[in-house]
Amino acid sequence: MIQLTTKELSFIEDEIRAEEITAKTMSWCASQCKEAGLKETLHKMAESHHLKVIELSNYLNRSTNLH
Template sequence: MNYLTTKELSLIEDELRSEQLLAKTFNWCASQCEDEEIRSLLEQLAKTHQLNIADLSQYFNRSQMIQ
């Protein structure tokens, strides 16, 4: 099994925070948008970042990976 170092986990945590900020920003922008096509695009972008959050969060749920 491959183990992640503390530094690697820290970088993943930083990326997780970035993804959360992007998802929230795109959702907020979508809520302010009156154009349906642009709103749909913004919602899709937010969804993509939310999926990235779920993927990155898996690393924090595996405490045995910390070296």
């Protein structure tokens, strides 16, 4: 695996934070929604962003463990 620079690691950390915020926002929106179809769509979007957080975190952990 390629070793990442400090700047690249910082970009990944920023993206993780952005994905976390988006996941929480989508989840909150779903909790406020009354229409079942839209609520389900928002929950799926939140889950998708949450999975991206996990994926990026795993990548970041693998990268930082190499240093």
